[in-house]
Amino acid sequence: MRIIDIREDLARSRSRKYATRPLRKIEKLVVHHSGTRGGTPKSFAWYHVHARGWPGIGYHYVISPDGVVFKTNALTTVSYHARGANLGGVGICLVGDFNRSEPTDAQMEALTELLGLLLHHHPGAEIVLHREVKGSRTSCPGLKFPAEGLPR
Numbered sequence: 001m002r003i004i005d006i007r008e009d010l011a012r013s014r015s016r017k018y019a020t021r022p023l024r025k026i027e028k029l030v031v032h033h034s035g036t037r038g039g040t041p042k043s044f045a046w047y048h049v050h051a052r053g054w055p056g057i058g059y060h061y062v063i064s065p066d067g068v069v070f071k072t073n074a075l076t077t078v079s080y081h082a083r084g085a086n087l088g089g090v091g092i093c094l095v096g097d098f099n100r101s102e103p104t105d106a107q108m109e110a111l112t113e114l115l116g117l118l119l120h121h122h123p124g125a126e127i128v129l130h131r132e133v134k135g136s137r138t139s140c141p142g143l144k145f146p147a148e149g150l151p152r
């Protein structure tokens, strides 16, 4: 698995800043899809900052269809990706709309490896789908996402 740290290359707000947390607060690894056919961490960051008015990109990691993992926020950043689970959540977004199609094998392999790595460092954390977060009203990460393939 290749992780590319592109935090410095992403749009972020000049005036707003995300809160931070100690790493011990991490308790949920939240799996998302982008809900789009394409897109890149840069385009998602631009949208989150300029259309939604957020301090920066909402996700901590973005996984492209070819299985490359992009690191987009520090794990200490309390970014916005799953209302009700942001404080202790790590947001992992797979690029694609999995209500229409399935993630690629490369994406699922990278996700499994990334989750394994994160669980190694944060053993108490729970893997959840965005739609499983209490109070959420979304199908994210899509009805065709193969949830049975997750290491949980």
Ligand SMILES: [Zn+2]
Binding pocket: 031, 032, 033, 081, 130, 138, 140, 141
């Ligand atoms: Zn989501």
